[in-house]
Amino acid sequence: MAQRLVDLLEQFCQYQRKQRGKAEGGVSTYRWMLERFLRFVRAREGRLARVEDLSMAMLQAWLDEMAGSDLSINTLRCRLAAVSSWCNWLVKRNVLMVNPVNKMDRPPRQWTPPAVPSASIMDALIAAAQERKRPRDVALFLLLRFTGMRRESVATLRVGQLDGEWGLRNVRVKGGKVRDVPVPGSVMRFLGEYVQTVLASRQEPVTADTPLFWSSWGKRGIGRTRAPITGKNIWRLCKVYGAKIGYPTLKPHDLRHGVAMEVLGEHGNLEEVRALLGHARIDTTQVYTSIRPAQLKTAVAFYDERALRVLGGAENKKGFEEQTGVLETRVA
Numbered sequence: 168m169a170q171r172l173v174d175l176l177e178q179f180c181q182y183q184r185k186q187r188g189k190a191e192g193g194v195s196t197y198r199w200m201l202e203r204f205l206r207f208v209r210a211r212e213g214r215l216a217r218v219e220d221l222s223m224a225m226l227q228a229w230l231d232e233m234a235g236s237d238l239s240i241n242t243l244r245c246r247l248a249a250v251s252s253w254c255n256w257l258v259k260r261n262v263l264m265v266n267p268v269n270k271m272d273r274p275p276r277q278w279t280p281p282a283v284p285s286a287s288i289m290d291a292l293i294a295a296a297q298e299r300k301r302p303r304d305v306a307l308f309l310l311l312r313f314t315g316m317r318r319e320s321v322a323t324l325r326v327g328q329l330d331g332e333w334g335l336r337n338v339r340v341k342g343g344k345v346r347d348v349p350v351p352g353s354v355m356r357f358l359g360e361y362v363q364t365v366l367a368s369r370q371e372p373v374t375a376d377t378p379l380f381w382s383s384w385g386k387r388g389i390g391r392t393r394a395p396i397t398g399k400n401i402w403r404l405c406k407v408y409g410a411k412i413g414y415p416t417l418k419p420h421d422l423r424h425g426v427a428m429e430v431l432g433e434h435g436n437l438e439e440v441r442a443l444l445g446h447a448r449i450d451t452t453q454v455y456t457s458i459r460p461a462q463l464k465t466a467v468a469f470y471d472e473r474a475l476r477v478l479g480g481a482e483n484k485k486g487f488e489e490q491t492g493v494l495e496t497r498v499a
Contacts (some may be wrong), residue, residue, distance in 0.1 A: 188343020192319040200249040244274040291412040315426035318401040318419040327375025386455040
């Protein structure tokens with residue numbers, strides 16, 4: 168009997184989670200993208216996808232359908248890359264002979280500058296949470312705004328990871344790794360008060376392994392449900408508060424970009440930004456050197472006086488036409 172790809176997909180996700188140490192958010196993203204391919208095969212063939220469906224012809228047909236759906240090139244590239252990773256895993260386990268993606272023309276990488284919210288917008292986010300008297304949301308936004316952490320890292324925080332006024336210890340980050348994250352002392356004091364007052368009043372007992380942030384919602388027939396917050400919950404919070412402060416496109420990762428730009432502008436040291444964000448390679452951080460419109464405007468500010476002098480100075484009352492000779496041309 169031919170092996171079903173749906174079963175191999177679960178094995179691949181388990182491998183990513185247990186052997187590669189991938190965060191649950193990353194594993195869920197893999198599953199979501201690969202399930203899109205399985206659904207395509209089922210709709211096309213009228214049956215569950217099999218190993219032999221991982222062919223250049225089938226993958227190209229999938230790409231063609233996605234391109235016809237007006238998806239972006241980067242989306243096509245990411246989905247094909249997920250299939251390629253899966254195929255590499257299957258090759259190592261002798262399920263596939265070769266990776267069919269290797270011989271395909273992959274969509275080119277398209278880079279667009281990331282959205283970088285200003286300091287006032289990031290501060291307004293915290294102010295909005297304070298105004299609504301939501302200490303949990305204030306604590307969340309303080310961490311996103313002053314550390315540049317990813318939403319999944321914030322969602323997985325435990326009480327035992329708080330280290331006095333220094334910051335956070337052994338934080339789970341991208342790639343299944345852990346690292347220490349420095350946090351401003353005032354933010355750590357707020358987090359300490361949050362644990363003692365808010366968390367302790369709703370969670371008994373509070374231990375080192377207690378999740379720092381929780382989400383609650385109502386379920387029909389069940390009542391109020393409470394569970395540790397997820398990265399998706401944090402994304403939704405940003406959208407809700409972003410709409411309230413007049414920035415509806417705001418996403419958690421935008422705050423990470425905002426922090427990076429602030430630190431780079433303050434210290435001018437790309438290595439410090441790399442260390443703060445936890446990038447493995449400096450070339451990943453290098454992107455922030457190309458998004459500095461405010462600094463570039465300042466860089467050419469010294470030209471203002473020279474340009475004014477060339478144009479005749481502020482005291483020159485001649486109009487545009489007289490200065491440029493347009494008036495004389497018209498008269499002639």
